[in-house]
Amino acid sequence: MEQEQQRRVTLLEVAKHAGVSRATASLVLRGSPRIAKATQEKVQASMRQLGYVYDRVAANLRSNVSSTVGLIIMELANPFYSELLVGIHQELDKCGQTVILGTTFDSLAIQERLLSTMLEHRVSGIILSAVPGSPGAVIDRIRQLGVPIVLVGRRLPGVECDYIGINNVAGGRIAAEHLIRKGHSRIAFLGGFAQLSSRKERKQGFDQALRQAGLEVDPALAIESPATRQGGIDAFTKLLCFPDRPTAAFCYNDTIAIGVMQKMRELGFVPGKDIDIIGFDDIPEAAIFSPKLTTVSSEISRMGSHAAQLLYARITGLQTEPQSIILMPELIIRESCT
Amino acid sequence: MEQEQQRRVTLLEVAKHAGVSRATASLVLRGSPRIAKATQEKVQASMRQLGYVYDRVAANLRSNVSSTVGLIIMELANPFYSELLVGIHQELDKCGQTVILGTTFDSLAIQERLLSTMLEHRVSGIILSAVPGSPGAVIDRIRQLGVPIVLVGRRLPGVECDYIGINNVAGGRIAAEHLIRKGHSRIAFLGGFAQLSSRKERKQGFDQALRQAGLEVDPALAIESPATRQGGIDAFTKLLCFPDRPTAAFCYNDTIAIGVMQKMRELGFVPGKDIDIIGFDDIPEAAIFSPKLTTVSSEISRMGSHAAQLLYARITGLQTEPQSIILMPELIIRESCT
DNA sequence: CTGAAAGCGCTTACAG
DNA sequence: CTGAAAGCGCTTACAG
Numbered sequence: 001m002e003q004e005q006q007r008r009v010t011l012l013e014v015a016k017h018a019g020v021s022r023a024t025a026s027l028v029l030r031g032s033p034r035i036a037k038a039t040q041e042k043v044q045a046s047m048r049q050l051g052y053v054y055d056r057v058a059a060n061l062r063s064n065v066s067s068t069v070g071l072i073i074m075e076l077a078n079p080f081y082s083e084l085l086v087g088i089h090q091e092l093d094k095c096g097q098t099v100i101l102g103t104t105f106d107s108l109a110i111q112e113r114l115l116s117t118m119l120e121h122r123v124s125g126i127i128l129s130a131v132p133g134s135p136g137a138v139i140d141r142i143r144q145l146g147v148p149i150v151l152v153g154r155r156l157p158g159v160e161c162d163y164i165g166i167n168n169v170a171g172g173r174i175a176a177e178h179l180i181r182k183g184h185s186r187i188a189f190l191g192g193f194a195q196l197s198s199r200k201e202r203k204q205g206f207d208q209a210l211r212q213a214g215l216e217v218d219p220a221l222a223i224e225s226p227a228t229r230q231g232g233i234d235a236f237t238k239l240l241c242f243p244d245r246p247t248a249a250f251c252y253n254d255t256i257a258i259g260v261m262q263k264m265r266e267l268g269f270v271p272g273k274d275i276d277i278i279g280f281d282d283i284p285e286a287a288i289f290s291p292k293l294t295t296v297s298s299e300i301s302r303m304g305s306h307a308a309q310l311l312y313a314r315i316t317g318l319q320t321e322p323q324s325i326i327l328m329p330e331l332i333i334r335e336s337c338t
Numbered sequence: 339m340e341q342e343q344q345r346r347v348t349l350l351e352v353a354k355h356a357g358v359s360r361a362t363a364s365l366v367l368r369g370s371p372r373i374a375k376a377t378q379e380k381v382q383a384s385m386r387q388l389g390y391v392y393d394r395v396a397a398n399l400r401s402n403v404s405s406t407v408g409l410i411i412m413e414l415a416n417p418f419y420s421e422l423l424v425g426i427h428q429e430l431d432k433c434g435q436t437v438i439l440g441t442t443f444d445s446l447a448i449q450e451r452l453l454s455t456m457l458e459h460r461v462s463g464i465i466l467s468a469v470p471g472s473p474g475a476v477i478d479r480i481r482q483l484g485v486p487i488v489l490v491g492r493r494l495p496g497v498e499c500d501y502i503g504i505n506n507v508a509g510g511r512i513a514a515e516h517l518i519r520k521g522h523s524r525i526a527f528l529g530g531f532a533q534l535s536s537r538k539e540r541k542q543g544f545d546q547a548l549r550q551a552g553l554e555v556d557p558a559l560a561i562e563s564p565a566t567r568q569g570g571i572d573a574f575t576k577l578l579c580f581p582d583r584p585t586a587a588f589c590y591n592d593t594i595a596i597g598v599m600q601k602m603r604e605l606g607f608v609p610g611k612d613i614d615i616i617g618f619d620d621i622p623e624a625a626i627f628s629p630k631l632t633t634v635s636s637e638i639s640r641m642g643s644h645a646a647q648l649l650y651a652r653i654t655g656l657q658t659e660p661q662s663i664i665l666m667p668e669l670i671i672r673e674s675c676t
Numbered sequence: 677c678t679g680a681a682a683g684c685g686c687t688t689a690c691a692g
Numbered sequence: 693c694t695g696a697a698a699g700c701g702c703t704t705a706c707a708g
Contacts, residue, residue, distance in 0.1 A: 346685090348684095348685060348686090349685065349686065350685080350686095360685095360686080360687095361687080361688080364686070364687060364688085365687095365688095367686095368687090392686095393684095393685055393686065394686095395685085395686090396684070396685035396686040396687090397685080397686050397687070398686090399684095399685085399686075399687095400685080400686045400687045400688085401686080401687055401688080
């Protein structure tokens, strides 16, 4: 057993050991070309011998930089967000930034607390999937500190800000068009809450397509529920009570769609045969569930890497007007609505 | 539009504004009781007016503490690890620690790089699900810096270290016992690689139960494959070529089991009827797939919070011998093997 | 090519 | 109850 070395070796100690000044040691550390080869090797040998570990925190403080990015999402136990995290994390890793993670569970108070913590940690930027109903002041506060911020997936009405998302209107439209083409005329819109910008947009595209096809938009067929599997179960249960039952349903997201299909199967309905179902997001489960879910792909992890790229550009000085990158979704036809 | 305030307000500026010294302002900040009420309020007012943001990085440097913990896992796009992250993140949040995340994709080189980065970031501790075959030196290096480390899910043979895991031997045994009770005598063991400590242990318990029941352990029935859905598909494909086909399969984990069942269904087999299937972990998909997967629950997120709790105890000074916390798994009987 | 010195933003004995 | 001073571990002009 070696003895535990409680104090970390400092750059000054390395310098002394190598017989140079702290400044020189620092320059060697960062690979400056102005240092003589011989000196360089001497210092590097000392670092190895003493087991020197660079203190990036101290260095960042002194040179006023930061190598962490804050990421705020609703929750982790949600395939949409865990995939988003994958995309973001991977991209930021390439830029040498580490991510500090925070989950709001859609509480404004938690969101405020997380932002404070992150700002105190000197994050170089923030990627935010904001709690619905967040006031613009939330964004202003961050901007005033000169910290870049990009919104992802959820837009904040009336706020000018970098944003990465998908074209929800188009997504709603292509889903509806596919259902109409199959001959459906009474189509339910299940799950999610009306205040979510993404739901508003999906519904808007959905309604547009119906009207264009000369169909009526029946407000009773839009049923709100939490965006969870249980929410889907509940929404479908409500739907069953309708006297003139819809023959198809477009769900706010895949998680809801899976809840709906689960309940259907329990009751003996066959999704894709008795009632057609379309979801949204294309989470991994969509391809696994039986029947496989037809869905609108939002390319979540691509959204994540775009967000990370834009944020990093801002961090490194990009000064253009706020940008919106809206990815085009695609209909993935599987078994639940062929 | 307010003007962007590029430089952050400093504690000295707050102090001047309030007409006190920097030391006093610092004490107010941290709620010291030695400061007069009036002074306190004066300083707090100045902080608000100037929009002061605490610089936790500088504070941590000065007082030699850290509020970040490193977490190293294989990958995020894996329900086992994302659930583990949930448990860990939630628990550390309570302790005021933020997590720095790293994913190795089971590459030793990446693991080394991640550890270096984390150590440079002055993490107060590390939770590690080590790459199989990691040498003990990996752990020693961290320990020499006085940074506590706890292993989770995967044990390192021959290394004395805090560890949180589940009783894989017992898990393998209860799965096998259930299958034997149902009358099976030829049972496959599908997926995972032999070098994984968890697989070795599950297999050990599994074999034990077979022998105890007077059954033969046929090495040909253990098929290795990556622990992915595709791995499950491949493993089942291989199984089909056997002249004397097994009537049941115990899979290394749920992801593999789901791949196996997917392939079965494609070929017209009914899991739980034609062939009984048992998985391991109880990931969310296990309850969603059709048929619902019978599995051994490893209570992943509980493992995560235990790991976080133990690490935090170490960080705050717990000095006992290395501890192993081995959680007891439970058989969750669903449709794929009733 | 290398060193002496100032300083990043904070905390913490110590003195009064 | 409050302030002056030293210092955490590093970087960065500046001078030579």
